[in-house]
Amino acid sequence: MSLSAALNTAKSSLAASQLQTQIVSSNIANVNTAGATRKIANVVTGAGGGVTVSSISQASNSVLFRNMLDATSKLQVAVTQSDAYSRINEILGDTAAKESPQARIAALNDALSTLANTPGNFDLARNAVQAAQDVVTTIRTHAATVDTIRRDADDGLVAAAADMQQILAELETVNRQIVQGTNKGQDITDQSDQRDRLVTQLSQYVGVSVQLRGSNDMVIYTDSGVTLLENTARSVSYQSTNSLAPGAEGNSFYIDGVAVTGEKSYMPVKTGKIAGLTEVRDEIANTYGAQLDELARGLVSAFSEFDPSGTGVAKTGLFTSTVDMSTTTGPVSAGALTTPGAFAADKDVSFTVTYEGTTYQASGTLTAADLASEAAFASRLQSLVAGAKTTTGATLGAGRISVTSTGTALSMSATGVGDSIGFAISGLSANMTAAGVTAGTGTPDPEPVYRGLSSNLTIAAGLGADPTLVRDGVNYQYNPGSPTKLGGFSDRIVALGKALDTARSFSSDAGANPKATLAGYAASSIGWVQQSRTAASNSATSMATLVNKTNETLSSETGINLDVELTRLIELERSYQASAKIISTVDQMLAQLLQSI
Secondary structure, eight states, rough: HHHHHHHHHHHHHHHHHHHHHHHHHHHHHHHTTOOOOOEEEEEEETTTTTTEEEEEEEEOHHHHHHHHHHHHHHHHHHHHHHHHHHHHHHOOOOOTOOOOOHHHHHHHHHHHHHHSSSSTOOOHHHHHHHHHHHHHHHHHHHHHHHHHHHHHHHHHHHHHHHHHHHHHHHHHHHHHHHHHHHHHTOOOOHHHHHHHHHHHHHHTTTTTEEEEEEEEEEEEEETTTTTTEEEOOEEEEOOOOOOTTTTOOOOOEEETEEEEESTOOSSSOOSSSSHHHIIIEEEEEEEHHHHHHHHHHHHHHHHHHHTTTSSSSOOSSSSEEEEEEEEEEEEEEEEOOOOGGSSSSOEEEEEEEEEEEEEEEEEEEEETTTTSSSSHHHHHHHHHHOOBBBOOOOOTTTSSSEEEEOSSSSEEEEEESSOOOOOESSSSSHHHGTTTTTTTTEEOOOOOOOTGGGGGGEEEETTTTOOTTTHHHHSOOTTTTTTTTOOOTTHHHHHHHHHSSSEEEGGGGGSSSSOOOOHHHHHHHHHHHHHHHHHHHHHHHHHHHHHHHHHHHHHHSSSSOOHHHHHHHHHHHHHHHHHHHHHHHHHHHHHHHHHOO
């Protein structure tokens, strides 16, 4: 090799070493920068023995990067759900917490039991009213928390739309720089790292699918296929829901003009904060809100009052609301008393009454006066129905089923408050066939749903001034002349306690036990919250672990290792020294050559 060739080789080596040193120094400077990848100088040897840096590349692993994006999106859903359940659990506590609905209902039951033992005690009546007010306060507080959670989720969607729009704008700019730099043969590795970091941020809001085209051009879609970035950033918009009606969905979230949440969405996003916030607002909070509404409905229904005379309709009692909750099943035809004189003597009758799934047996004697007209017969039949008893001796009571006459036909109906009443009378026709009377069956409608009832549940007006209305009735007088009328003085209070301990039907769509006592339903609601919270928390923990492990693996594959870079720096320093030594040696040889001429 000639001296000039050796000199040129050494000079190219110095230049290559200088550039490689800059790259290694940049790697070292970014060793603690999240998402920074290791840059590599690609050195090639020319025909004359010189070396040059042909390009600069970076360590990458597309599979791990895609897995990291997927895990990040799923983590955000789990975290958002877990936070919502935790907020509900904070005010709910467990079944032992004194502030839980279940504990409040149990306290009300205890207060009623104590009052039943001494029904004339004004202070005990006031304690029962206060216990009822505590139930109302707790339910309404929880309903307010549901509204707050929904509003916060809706506000979170507004903020998410703004954040996504900003991230996409930055992605558009960086992606354009990368395409232009690639076409010009420039180093675009730093911009690539920046673009990857922005994509990672974007994956926190929605699940993303990333594709690379020619010139390193990136195209981004949501996990449902809606375009986020293709040459230009697509629009992201969300209009805050002005009024979040109980049980109703909020507004839809739009990307590139396509609804990606809500009933109107045919391409809904599956993961990311957007999906999580939407589920919190429209499903999780609404489900717990429905449970509160069902609990409120059960309270109003359990404490409803029936006319002791049997002529009036059912009305609200201790608990009430601004919502009209009256229900009616029927009227159902029960035939007609076509032959009033069919029986010359008194007639003993017995028949079965089924009311809300409980069987009662009715029996009595019909006199000639009872059979003289349809109106008289209807009145007597209604009294027999009211006196029907179960095998344990419980009486159905007046006002549950009414029997009326139109002058030409008999009909039966049942009224309730908050419940659709089902009833049936059987066996009557076997006794009364000769007179033309048949049995009647009233099939109830599905249990009514009162969305938002928990937000306006109250105790009846007047109970604060006169708590003895718990004992005597709010809208109907159960103890005329009390407290001097001792007979049946505590019957109403005992009946209220039994109503609390009686299993009733609840909506199966609310997520809690559809058949339970009021306290049992409240406990079931607590169980639903805690079970759901545990599942969401476990999912969040699991996904957080997956994200961390994936990041660690990705960093190990593509990240910067300080030890490796320092070792490489030492190698470059030695290479630089060797090249410098060659130049020095060539210089000395040329000097000696010139001196010898």
